[in-house]
């Protein structure tokens with residue numbers, strides 16, 4: 001890919017990512033577990049990739065978002081691991 | 086945080102900018118209606134005609150990507166207002182017309198729309214069937230894998246890639262991988278190789294021969310080791326997928342677990358057992374729906390010659406009316422767009438044109454039906470499930486919980502939901518619906534009787550301030566028989 005690479009902040013750490021790529025793609029490469037299930041606290045990752053299962057929910061600049069639908073942009077602040085025990 | 090929402094009005098609102106929605110919007114606008122088309126994604130195109138992330142990459146030149154660009158351009162040229170990153174989260178009738186509510190940019194903004202007629206072309210989604218280990222990170226839908234590759238990049242999981250399930254769509258996914266120069270390690274198709282019956286199926290459709298040959302060649306180009314007549318019986322791993330177990334299946338599709346073999350070092354299992362229509366908007370608006378396994382289960386009923394549903398002024402097109410693929414989607418979109426425009430403009434659509442479009446739709450659907458018969462989508466999970474397997478991913482509801490509810494008398498999807506919370510989470514039963522139906526079928530309740538998960542406000546988990554901002558722009562909407570859960 002020829003896309004320009006930018007820096008995002010992932011759980012307090014700087015990570016470089018191609019601008020415009022689905023955030024889920026970048027996060028999954030770091031760790032495919034994006035959050036934990038509500039009761040079992042089991043790790044979960046992206047599943048449907050099209051915005052309908054909500055397994056890829058993360059926090060982006062303070063708003064809960066589906067990372068499979070969120071394009072990477074410079075300086076976004078991302079927090080994964082929702083629901084951790 | 087308070088938010089202000091916009092209020093727009095239009096003659097015809099189209100939900101979805103896939104092939105069906107774009108075709109509908111263009112026809113309606115060309116006929117003289119003022120048309121607004123809303124779509125959740127960044128760019129118009131929907132699934133088949135999704136625009137690749139890299140506009141100069143190898144996928145941008147594909148027939149599918151070109152179709153999406155052409156349709157969007159034609160719609161814009163006809164005067165359609167195309168709104169991307171706009172997700173419908175509620176809809177209600179208002180007098181002769183409709184009120185629609187959408188979240189903008191994932192809930193950062195909100196919108197209310199007053200429309201005189203509505204076309205729902207919300208497409209399809211995968212119809213997930215659980216199997217042991219299906220909730221592990223690294224197990225994704227086959228369609229999810231295709232979208233990731235189209236978005237421009239390798240699958241982000243590391244390790245081997247296994248593409249599994251059943252259907253012509255698996256070949257389409259493999260073809261996308263091949264065109265993007267991505268490899269697949271294992272291809273696992275539940276159906277055995279059936280060259281003779283495949284040729285018989287394709288014989289009456291010469292226009293499809295070269296595409297079919299291309300798909301086979303692309304599958305070979307991925308480098309995948311092919312396992313026909315096999316099914317995935319288990320995904321294994323601690324915190325993420327590590328290995329996949331596959332086994333040969335018998336003529337009834339039952340896997341022979343004693344002959345299971347393990348594939349190690351797997352990063353991604355991309356699995357697809359077919360599609361189901363997206364019907365949240367049409368059920369919220371109270372249109373009639375029916376169940377037919379050959380059409381992906383529950384689908385919205387629309388008249389083939391007008392696209393009108395049981396609710397006057399509400400039209401449906403594309404996969405929302407039953408799985409059939411891109412061609413029926415395009416034609417049904419044109420039909421619905423022409424009819425919706427005629428309604429609001431007080432005209433009658435050209436009967437000759439409508440007749441020929443209806444005939445074209447019937448033909449396109451016939452091919453879809455023969456494909457579906459060649460690759461029947463399994464109704465029940467392909468492997469026996471352990472009692473402790475999670476069925477509802479949103480609420481961690483296990484098969485044992487669901488069986489207990491059914492045994493205690495929950496005889497429809499809605500009752501199981503009330504009892505166990507299965508389907509009450511953010512996905513509103515879109516992901517667990519097929520498995521719930523299978524559990525009820527096992528207890529003797531056929532899917533047509535079990536019903537579908539009823540839509541509730543908001544249809545998608547939109548931030549509450551966006552919901553309030555949009556609803557506040559209009560008088561309180563009616564909620565036909567559904568209401569907030």
Ligand SMILES: Cc1cc2nc3c(=O)[nH]c(=O)nc-3n(C[C@H](O)[C@H](O)[C@H](O)COP(=O)(O)OP(=O)(O)OC[C@H]3O[C@@H](n4cnc5c(N)ncnc54)[C@H](O)[C@@H]3O)c2cc1C
Nearest residue numbers: 101103104105124125131132133172173208228403404411
């Ligand atoms: C993941 C996936 C991949 C597919 N890939 C192929 C393929 O490679 N080849 C093939 O022949 N077929 C493919 N299909 C089948 C596909 O359904 C049809 O080929 C075709 O895209 C159907 O056109 P459509 O317009 O009915 O729906 P779609 O193309 O699915 O378009 C529906 C649109 O509606 C939007 N939408 C839905 N709900 C809302 C809402 N509430 N608010 C706003 N917008 C909404 C969606 O975002 C989407 O853009 C795929 C299906 C899926 C689910």
Ligand code: FES
Nearest residue numbers: 047049053054068
């Ligand atoms: S992966 Fe399903 S919503 Fe993002």
